[in-house]
Amino acid sequence: MSDGQIVVSGLTKQYRRVRAVDNLSFEVQPGRVTGFLGPNGAGKTTTLRMLLNLVKPTAGTATIGGHRYADLHDPIRTVGAVLEASSAHKGRTGRNHLRVVAASAGLPASRVDDVLELVGLTPAAKRKFKGYSLGMRQRLGIAAALLGDPQVLILDEPANGLDPEGIRWMRDLLKGLAAGGRTVLVSSHLLSEMQILADDIVIIAAGQLVRQGSVSTVMDSMSTVARVRVRTPDTEKLTEALAGGEATVEPGPDGVIFISGVDAPAVGAAALGAGVLLHELVTERPDLEGVFLELTQGKAAIR
Template identity: 80%
Template sequence: MSDGQIVVSGLTKQYRNVRAVDNLSFTVEPGRVTGFLGPNGAGKTTTLRMVLNLVTPTAGNATIGGQRYGDLAEPLRHVGAVLEASSAHKGRTGANHLRVIAAAAGLPRQRVDDVLAMVGLTPAAKRKFKGYSLGMRQRLGIATAMLGDPKVLILDEPANGLDPEGIRWMRDLLKSLAAQGRTVLVSSHLLSEMQILADDLVIIAAGKLVTQGPVDQVMGSMSGAAHVRVRTPQADALTAALTAQNATVTPAEDGALLVLGVDAPAVGRAALAAGVELHELATDRPDLERVFLELTAGKAAIR
């Protein structure tokens, strides 16, 4: 088993009459960014807290590199985590906040300067925490998580409070960390961003696994996930030509035709053979938001 592999096996958490997580199992691989998605109340944060031994499971277990987080000899050197925007003493500077944590963990002082530079906070290192914006606090949280140069990074809504430039910075940073062979597990509600950022997805609802796998596989698993969009002044002729090839043709509200069962080149060839003029021809793939909503529809949080 890889040092950075996260294995969640049969995790269950029962709070009196509420089952927050229900027999949940999935694996997170090193060298990849894994998006952890689910509606509000799906059990994402509870799951992450169980992985980090902040919450005791009712059943099941979670390991990182084959060990429970609580059994790691030097956890900060193995796992960095941000479950909410960084908190610190309001009168302490960002640099001093990191120095206290580094000293307590036996980490070299140089790591403070390294991680401040990594997250772009060097110019604000001597500013007091109370003057930090939410985006700056998110960056400080990432810096704190990276102090031990860990192989595994677990983040809950890391882009919260970031402006578009900050979100792009976060994306580039997490992709670069994964490219170094680290394991990056990210929970987020920003589905459009996760479609760009993530290599793999784990989607849960009502505490249960809905699906997992590479982004393209999850996107392509939907029935009718991709269709060809075509526009022509000779809709009837093209429909007949495509139907003869066992394609399914559905008129769209805007006058275009939506074609399932054949790809765009096949539609173009059919149009050419039938002497049909085309004004538009494109493959229309759903975004992650549409796939996510379809996958989780009707799966309300357990109460």
């Protein structure tokens, strides 16, 4: 088993009358970014906390490289985690905060400047924590998580507080870490960003696994199919030209029509044959948000 493989098997957490996580099983592979997705209350944070030995499971196991987090010989060099925005002494600078963390973990002080540079906080290293924005605190938390140069990185909503430039920076950082062979598990509500960032996704709802696999495999498996968006001054004539086949035509806003059942070349050929002028002919593929909503719709967050 790879040192960086995460294996969740039959994981369950019962809080009195609420089962926050229910017999959950999935794997996260090294060298890939895995998005951990679910509605509010789905059990994502509880799962991550059980993985990091912060919450005791009612049943099941969660291992990293075949070991429970509690049994890792040197956890800071194996796993870096950020479950919430970094907290630190308000009067301490960002650099000094990281120096304290490094010293307590027996890490060389040279790593502090390395990770500050990596997360883009070098210019703010001497500023006190109380003056940090939420986005800067997120970066500081990631810097602390990377101090031990870990094989595995686990992040819960890491883009909170980041502006568009910061989100792009985060994407490049995590993709780079995965490309270097690290295991990256990211919980996020930013589905459009996850579609760009993640190689694989794990979707849960009501504490149970709903779907897992590569982003493309999960999206291709859904009933939500591609459709063709068309704008033409003669919708009736085009609709007649497509009648009798597999095409389904639905009206849209601002004179647009949506055609499903056939692809864009077929629509274009029908329009040409009928002498219909097309102002727009675009294939619209389902996005991750649509797939996510279809998979989780009607699944209660708390039972």
